[in-house]
Amino acid sequence: MQSRSIRVLVVEDEANERQGLAELLKTWGYETEIAADGQEALEKFPSFDPHVVVSDLRMPRLGGMELLKQVREGPSSPTFIILTGQATIEEAVEATKLGAFNFLEKPVDPKRLQVELRNGLERHKDKRDIEIAQRRLREAGILGRLVGRSKKMQEVMSLVGQVAPSRASVLITGESGTGKELAARTLHELSPRKGGPFVAVNCAAIPESLMESEIFGNRAPEEAIAAGKLRNDLYFRLNVVRLELPPLRDHVEDLEEIIAALLDELNVKHQTAVKRIDEEVLQEFRHYPWPGNVRELRNAIERALVTGPGEILMKKDLAPDFGRQAPLAAGDGLQLRAGMSVSEAERRLIQQTLEFTENNKTRAAELLGISLKTLHNKLKEYESQP
Template sequence: MRTPTKVLIVEDEVHALMGLAELISGWGYRTETARDGIEGYEKVLAWDPAIVVTDLKMPRMDGLGLLTKLTEAGNNMAVIVLTAQGSVELAVDAMKLGAYDFISKPVDATRLKTILANATRQLDTELELEVTRRQLRQSGVLGALVGHSRSMQEVFGLIERIAPSNVSVLITGESGTGKELVARTLHDLSDRKGRPFVAVNCAAIPETLMESEIFGHEKGAFTGAMERRAGCFELAEQGTLLLDELGEMPIGTQAKLLRVLEERKLRRLGARTEQDVDVRVLAATNRDPEDAVAAGSLRSDLFYRLNVFHIHMPPLREHREDIPDMVNAMLAEMNQKHGRHVAGMSASVQEKLQQHEWPGNARELRNLMERAVILAPDGGLIEVAHLPSGFGRPLATPVPIGDGNSVSVRVGATVGEAERLLILRTLEFTGQNKTRAAELLGVSLKTLHNKLKEYEYQRESGGI
């Protein structure tokens, strides 16, 4: 049988206090009473109610004072405020402080009963979600993230602590480690869940279009601007915006971004007026942000503004013990996606997964599992034959490329020549897969494309 929800009633007028207690207890709630905010706070500490119904104007400590103390103490109970006629402004102040709802005096019993029922349902839902999250974390799962290892559990703990807030977070890690999954999990565990989650890869946007993509533009703001267009901030209104590969954003755009973060206002390109924005901003980079600041590609003031909290995603090679759990989760997802029923992996495949260096990290594992699920027999196991040719080859030793020679550089070659040779040989090794080559080289796809354009120009002009 369900335990009745505990409701504390705080009211200085005795007849109103007794009347509310009798009314609410008659609806099946357990009730306690207090005559002012100080006594009410003491009852909260001693009795731990789920809901507090409090008057606003009381001696010693009023309702706003009680609500403030409860908020500062981190209590997550629902507070329902009673307001006298003409005190709507105070009720609004109470809502800003975190009150669940308010009701005017004289109290409408039907409305109060509805508010109490809604608050109880919300508290029950939050409790269920908290229990579910705790159970999932104990089983090595948080959102779309999987891992029992110490490093991943540390990431989970940090995500759970900061997800409910609106602070900016800087997420770092090598390409493919799951930085966007961290951002999505932060969004899904916040009260912004259900609102837009917008992810923007700054490396994939041409510099000439960057400001328009981020901030939007008015019709006629520049050549080709045929109509008004909302930017990423507007698309993410009341939700979360992830700026991926932040270090690839032009310095001038970074300055404008900093102003939006500080003032919570933006102006579309070509607009005369500013508009308010309510967006939680997360940023991600596969570079060391302090190195980027030192190199001048990331503004130091923007770095400090975004780096309120820092989450670092470890490379897969540093938490190999999580690979079996990750594989099981990916296998279930890929079976559902492709309508397959692959049962699992052979022992030889599991051994190869543990030996592999994983330069592409979790993204590489995901792509590998999708390929294997498609090739493996329905109801059977993934075998070595279903893995790419040469998978598991150690990357620490020279790899024969093209004509059978390993990558070598003549003494006296310039850094530019060595860089060009490494890029072209890596492209040969990946079968001209630029995304894979960029991951192996540890650069963004945009940087790789720029280098290839530079080499093409040099070749056409006779430079190489």
């Protein structure tokens, strides 16, 4: 990859360092251009169009961070490596959010720089390839394992497309069943690290006594916390980019596309040949609130697909209790009285939902719109109360 066709722009206000870096890069076979600050670098962008920018962080007129912001908003998307001798954690996090490939401390280690340039160029190529593929897929309403043409899902896909080529940590949030693990897998499959393992850890299923060893390995988290490292480090790592997945009720317009994708997946899994669902079922699905989100939709379709004999899923193929919320018929609903505390009303709602689901906690959590872990915590709390 090292040839005169690879262009590297060196942005450094110290003349000796600037010239020394440029000469070093030339010996490695790169075509180089130099700039004394971010403003001069921007002026050289149209004619030089670099693949990689190696920039100091603090410079007169326009610093490396502001240069990165302006380059990101422009038509070019070079790999950005920032050099600094005094960056704070906050600056490193901000630069990562803006798309910086890496931070290197001064004085620069030539071997480290050479490795980062090579990795950065591979990422640059992967990013271009991924962007082209993602654009085509998004036009079809599909991105990896994510499906939908709605505005909300397009926003999710757009953010996934921006973040996937980077090394930034992503915090994925959303209601139970919205597809957080699918989003994580999509990020992995579209990233330069797609050849490596993807490990999903269900924290809610891990006993509290084992959680620390599962997440932190054999290191002593208490020591790290006492040293003031773990909590800040964990916070910054998790809060680089946040991806919020919408509940299914907020993008019902995607229902048909999601159903089609689920049928394709489940037909392969069960070796069936169901082509579509009946219009009556589709209408019922559209008006159902889906408290369990896409997971509940998948379960409903899978049950109907396995038990239904035809190529079209009919209403009779659905589970007998499909669509039934906690019973609210007269004399059988949730009984509340004026002056009852919110905690007591919550307790009664949870207990009645468990009765309705015949103590199926997973189903109860979906109906209540809370996580299984939250439900377990609530039940443990009730056990300790008189």
